[in-house]
Amino acid sequence: MNTKLLIKISLQNLKKHKGRSFLTILGIIVGIASIISTLAIGYGAEEKIKRKILGMGKNYIFIHPSGISEGKTKFKIRKIARPIVMQDVEIFKRQCSQIKKITPTMFCREIIRTKKNNVLVDIKCGNEHYLDVIKRKIKKGNFFSQYHLKKNSKVVVLGNTTTKELFGKLNPIGKTIAIRNITFKVIGTVKKIKNYFGESDPNLDIYMPITTAKKQIFKNCNQSIHGIAISAKKKNYIPEITKKLKTILRFKHRLTNDEPNDFTICDQQAMINAAKSSSNVLNLLLFIIAAISLIVGGIGVMNIMLVSVFERTKEIGIRMALGATKSIILKQFILESITLCFIGGIIGIFLGIITPHIVSIFTGWIVVLKTFTIFLAFFVTFIIGIIFGYYPSLKASKLNPIEALQDN
Numbered sequence: 001m002n003t004k005l006l007i008k009i010s011l012q013n014l015k016k017h018k019g020r021s022f023l024t025i026l027g028i029i030v031g032i033a034s035i036i037s038t039l040a041i042g043y044g045a046e047e048k049i050k051r052k053i054l055g056m057g058k059n060y061i062f063i064h065p066s067g068i069s070e071g072k073t074k075f076k077i078r079k080i081a082r083p084i085v086m087q088d089v090e091i092f093k094r095q096c097s098q099i100k101k102i103t104p105t106m107f108c109r110e111i112i113r114t115k116k117n118n119v120l121v122d123i124k125c126g127n128e129h130y131l132d133v134i135k136r137k138i139k140k141g142n143f144f145s146q147y148h149l150k151k152n153s154k155v156v157v158l159g160n161t162t163t164k165e166l167f168g169k170l171n172p173i174g175k176t177i178a179i180r181n182i183t184f185k186v187i188g189t190v191k192k193i194k195n196y197f198g199e200s201d202p203n204l205d206i207y208m209p210i211t212t213a214k215k216q217i218f219k220n221c222n223q224s225i226h227g228i229a230i231s232a233k234k235k236n237y238i239p240e241i242t243k244k245l246k247t248i249l250r251f252k253h254r255l256t257n258d259e260p261n262d263f264t265i266c267d268q269q270a271m272i273n274a275a276k277s278s279s280n281v282l283n284l285l286l287f288i289i290a291a292i293s294l295i296v297g298g299i300g301v302m303n304i305m306l307v308s309v310f311e312r313t314k315e316i317g318i319r320m321a322l323g324a325t326k327s328i329i330l331k332q333f334i335l336e337s338i339t340l341c342f343i344g345g346i347i348g349i350f351l352g353i354i355t356p357h358i359v360s361i362f363t364g365w366i367v368v369l370k371t372f373t374i375f376l377a378f379f380v381t382f383i384i385g386i387i388f389g390y391y392p393s394l395k396a397s398k399l400n401p402i403e404a405l406q407d408n
Helices: 003-016 018-054 086-095 146-150 160-167 210-216 235-252 268-311 313-321 326-363 371-397 401-406
Strands: 060-065 099-113 118-126 138-141 155-158 176-179 182-190 205-209 227-232 263-267
Touching: 018 268, 018 326, 018 371, 060 235, 086 099, 086 227, 086 235, 099 210, 118 160, 118 210, 146 210, 155 160, 160 182, 182 205, 205 210, 227 235, 235 263, 235 268, 263 268, 268 313, 268 326, 268 371, 313 326, 326 371
Parallel strands: 118 205, 155 182
Antiparallel strands: 060 227, 060 263, 099 118, 099 176, 099 227, 138 182, 155 205, 176 182
C-alpha cells in the first residue's frame, strides 16, 4: 500500500469526524500561530531598538567622563575623575585616522522664549560637524559654520517641534529667541526625527556653537566639556577606534593598570549587539511559552488518535487479515497524525502571519516576519505529528488480528 493511498485514507477518516478533528487541531493552530506571532513581534521590537540606536548617528561613538565607584584601589584617594577637555578632540583627530568627523559636546536644559511663546528645551552644543556626526539634516536655513565658532556668534538652529512651538507656521529664519535674557538669532531648523534613542525627544532640541555656549551659558568651565561625539569612516573601524581612544585617555589621565577608567566610551555597534543579545533571550522565552501550548495541542492529538485506534479495532483486524503488515498499519496511523497536525499547522501559519500585522495597525508595533520562522513552524508541525502519533500507531500495529476481528 503506497503512501499516496494511505494519505487518502487518512483524509477520509478525518472527514468522518469533522467536528472532533477540528477541536483536535485547534491546539496545533493556536501553538503554531503563537510561535509565528510572538517571534514576528519579538524581531520587530529588536528592529525598532536597532533603528533607534542607528538614529544616534552613523558609526557613532561617544565619550564622556564618569565617576569612579569606591573600591580598594589607589584611585579612591583621587576621588574626582579627570575631565574630558577641548584639547582631547585635536589629539584624537591626529592619532586616529579612522575617524571621519568629531565634535566636542556640551548640554543643558533651558527655557527659551520669544515675545509670545516659551518652551523648555535641551541645548546641544558642538562644532560645525555636530549635525553630521549625529545624523541630522537641515530643513531650512543653515547650520553654524567655523566662522560662527571663531566669532562666538550668538546663533542657534532649532529642532522641528521647537520651531512649531515658538513660531507656528511662520518662517523662523532670521528671527530671534531669548535664553537667560540673552538674544540669539535663528539661522536654521532641523528636519523631524522619527527614530531616536532614549526618552528625551530630540525634536525639542536646539543647537548652538560650543564656543558661544562656553562664553554665554557655561561660564568658568575652562576647557572641560561634557563629552566628545565621533563618527567612524567605516563600521568595522569602530573597535579599533575605541581601543585607541581608551589607550590615549588612560595615558593622558595617568591611570595605572589597577585603576579603573574615569571615562566611558559608548559605541553604536556594541549597543546594537547588546540589544540583539537581549532580544534573542526574549525571543527564546516567547518561543518556549508558545511551544508549551503546542505541546498541549500535541497531547490532544495523541489522545484522539488513541480513541481512533479503539474505535477502529475491527477495521485494523480486517486490514491485517487481508495482508496488511504491522509496518503498514504503523505508517497509516502516523500519516493520519501528521495529516491532522499539518492541516492545523497550515491554518496556524496563516493566522500567525496576519495576526501580528492586525495588532500592528492598532499598536504601531513593527512586525518582522522572517522566512526561517515559517520553515520552523512546518518542521515543528511535522515533528509533533510523529512524536504524538507514534504511540497510538504502535499500539494499533501490535493488535492481534484475531482479537481485533472479535471486538464488538
